[in-house]
Amino acid sequence: MIKKRITSEEVKKIAALARIKISAEEEEKFSNELGSILDFFNDISEVDVNGVNKFDHYQSAENQTREDKVEEASKEERGNIKENFPTRKDDQLSVKVVLGK
Amino acid sequence: MIKKLHQDIVKGKITSTELTQNCLDEIDAKDKKIGAFLDVYKEEALELARKVDEKVLKGEEIGLLEGIPCSIKDNMCIEGKITTAASKILENYKAAYDATVIRKLKKAGSIFLGKNNLDEFAMGGSTESSAFKKTKNPLNLERVPGGSSGGSAAAVVAGMANWALGSDTGGSIRQPASFCGLVALKPTYGRVSRYGLMAMASSFDQIGPITKDVEDAAIILDAICGADKNDNTTIDKKTDFEKNLKAEIKGKKIGVIKNLPKKGMSREVEKGFDETIEFLEKQGAEIVKIEIPHIKYSLAVYYMMITSEVSSNLARFDGIKYGLSLSDKSKNILDVYLQSRETGFGDEVKRRIILGTYALSAGYFDAYYKKAQLVRELIKKEFEKAFSQVDVIATPTAPTQAFKIGEKSDDPLEMYLADIYTVTANVAMVPAISVPVGRNSSHLPLTPSSGRRGNSRDLPIGFQMMGKWWEEQELLNIAKGIEEGKEKA
Numbered sequence: 251m252i253k254k255r256i257t258s259e260e261v262k263k264i265a266a267l268a269r270i271k272i273s274a275e276e277e278e279k280f281s282n283e284l285g286s287i288l289d290f291f292n293d294i295s296e297v298d299v300n301g302v303n304k305f306d307h308y309q310s311a312e313n314q315t316r317e318d319k320v321e322e323a324s325k326e327e328r329g330n331i332k333e334n335f336p337t338r339k340d341d342q343l344s345v346k347v348v349l350g351k
Numbered sequence: 352m353i354k355k356l357h358q359d360i361v362k363g364k365i366t367s368t369e370l371t372q373n374c375l376d377e378i379d380a381k382d383k384k385i386g387a388f389l390d391v392y393k394e395e396a397l398e399l400a401r402k403v404d405e406k407v408l409k410g411e412e413i414g415l416l417e418g419i420p421c422s423i424k425d426n427m428c429i430e431g432k433i434t435t436a437a438s439k440i441l442e443n444y445k446a447a448y449d450a451t452v453i454r455k456l457k458k459a460g461s462i463f464l465g466k467n468n469l470d471e472f473a474m475g476g477s478t479e480s481s482a483f484k485k486t487k488n489p490l491n492l493e494r495v496p497g498g499s500s501g502g503s504a505a506a507v508v509a510g511m512a513n514w515a516l517g518s519d520t521g522g523s524i525r526q527p528a529s530f531c532g533l534v535a536l537k538p539t540y541g542r543v544s545r546y547g548l549m550a551m552a553s554s555f556d557q558i559g560p561i562t563k564d565v566e567d568a569a570i571i572l573d574a575i576c577g578a579d580k581n582d583n584t585t586i587d588k589k590t591d592f593e594k595n596l597k598a599e600i601k602g603k604k605i606g607v608i609k610n611l612p613k614k615g616m617s618r619e620v621e622k623g624f625d626e627t628i629e630f631l632e633k634q635g636a637e638i639v640k641i642e643i644p645h646i647k648y649s650l651a652v653y654y655m656m657i658t659s660e661v662s663s664n665l666a667r668f669d670g671i672k673y674g675l676s677l678s679d680k681s682k683n684i685l686d687v688y689l690q691s692r693e694t695g696f697g698d699e700v701k702r703r704i705i706l707g708t709y710a711l712s713a714g715y716f717d718a719y720y721k722k723a724q725l726v727r728e729l730i731k732k733e734f735e736k737a738f739s740q741v742d743v744i745a746t747p748t749a750p751t752q753a754f755k756i757g758e759k760s761d762d763p764l765e766m767y768l769a770d771i772y773t774v775t776a777n778v779a780m781v782p783a784i785s786v787p788v789g790r791n792s793s794h795l796p797l798t799p800s801s802g803r804r805g806n807s808r809d810l811p812i813g814f815q816m817m818g819k820w821w822e823e824q825e826l827l828n829i830a831k832g833i834e835e836g837k838e839k840a
Binding site: 256260261264265267268269270271272276280283284286287288290291293294295297299302303304305307308309311314316326327330331333334335336337343345346347348 | 430431444445446447448539540541580583586645647648650651652654655662666669670671672673674676678681683684685686687688689690692693696701702704705706708709710712718719722723725726728729731732735763764767780781820
């Protein structure tokens with residue numbers, strides 16, 4: 251059963267799942283906007299998809315695999331990556347504590 | 352245009368430096384008003400142009416695209432360059448590597464003038480949701496250039512670049528081309544590598560050219576397509592699009608959809624579309640009425656699936672390894688995520704992430720994403736059936752011509768409904784091309800100073816054709832026929 255409306259409470263919960271800290275005003279605004287969009291999605295609930303199989307447009311594709319060995323990044327690439335670190339300690343990315351205090 | 356420019360360079364009639372300087376001058380003169388560019392690479396472009404000129408003077412051979420300036424939508428990585436996806440969350444992000452298409456174009460000798468503005472993370476149909484600026488339609492500055500590749504289209508039509516690269520998830524290169532009087536081609540899903548394209552919806556995204564004419568689109572497609580080990584969804588289907596390009600209309604079967612939704616279609620667009628169908632028929636094409644029974648669900652399928660894929664793809668922007676990080680203002684690591692994303696993402700992006708997260712969450716996945724996936728397969732099968740009767744399927748590209756800035760930005764649903772004709776190609780994974788038709792369908796660049804204030808009769812209209820999987824040649828050839836027909840008229 252597809253629900254027709256999404257409450258502010260639900261928006262708040264979903265935002266938390268999506269790791270976005272939205273304001274109370276945004277909760278209200280999104281609740282209204284998303285409601286009408288979800289109504290529009292409801293149309294597909296009436297479609298009968300019994301027996302529908304995957305359609306492969308590649309016609310002859312095979313799974314592509316490679317050797318499980320490390321391909322080193324170049325010095326330049328490494329340099330660019332490090333340059334983007336928001337907080338850094340020497341060559342290492344510094345982050346806030348994940349476990350514990 | 353590209354072939355002519357190439358021949359002029361080879362013959363010494365013009366230098367790459369002159370071409371590049373011309374573009375840079377146009378950018379200087381016009382871009383403050385238009386806002387197509389987020390970054391301009393003045394020194395590098397001129398340096399590369401000088402190198403090409405040296406090659407020519409020495410009598411060395413140069414490639415078709417070599418020395419010809421172009422611009423790139425700012426959601427594709429160029430190593431060492433700021434790549435923002437028009438989002439605050441990547442305002443200072445320096446790309447660590449070249450996208451595969453960039454690597455290929457660098458090898459072909461293309462000169463990048465800079466990066467073009469877009470709707471934030473390619474989500475939108477007007478370029479109004481960019482975090483940095485709104486791009487104006489050079490044909491009428493009160494109107495949008497379309498989106499999400501609005502900056503790319505504006506750059507080309509205003510003569511600031513000879514061609515541009517955009518990305519298309521639900522129409523994002525075709526609709527701006529339609530609004531700006533240009534050609535755009537979305538390849539078959541799997542034709543062009545998405546490595547280095549900031550992912551929006553991984554099973555829909557494709558990169559494609561926005562050009563002044565059909566031949567240019569063929570040339571660029573040749574340069575950027577091909578299997579890539581960095582993108583497992585790509586496959587090699589060897590074709591020479593430019594070499595095999597020839598105007599073809601006679602004997603072609605053009606499908607017109609019987610139950611095509613027409614809500615919101617303007618009179619001008621309907622007229623432009625009907626006139627083009629009449630023209631094709633006069634030139635010897637057979638117009639065939641076809642049915643795609645589930646096409647009315649393609650918009651819902653599209654938005655349900657892409658929001659889900661978006662919520663997954665944008666999870667990487669968390670303030671940890673790169674991008675905006677509100678670490679200083681955060682108490683703990685969770686706070687870093689919550690705050691960085693709240694401040695870094697615009698409204699439309701947040702809207703889609705929340706929708707997508709909801710659709711994927713426990714209890715809803717089966718009814719939403721999974722169901723949409725199955726309806727998608729149904730639609731693909733119906734396309735396969737249709738292609739047994741016709742060579743291409745024609746629709747207008749967009750239901751209207753370029754709308755006014757601010758006209759649709761209050762109602763997200765209204766903006767989504769405008770994607771109605773373009774999304775189906777991405778849902779079905781088929782290639783699709785948009786060619787300009789109607790009154791102002793000249794592919795010559797119009798400048799803001801050309802004096803046209805623009806009422807709707809003067810705005811371009813896009814004619815879209817969808818082709819069978821891997822049959823971009825068919826699309827290009829019929830499009831060439833339409834283009835040549837207009838020139839003769």
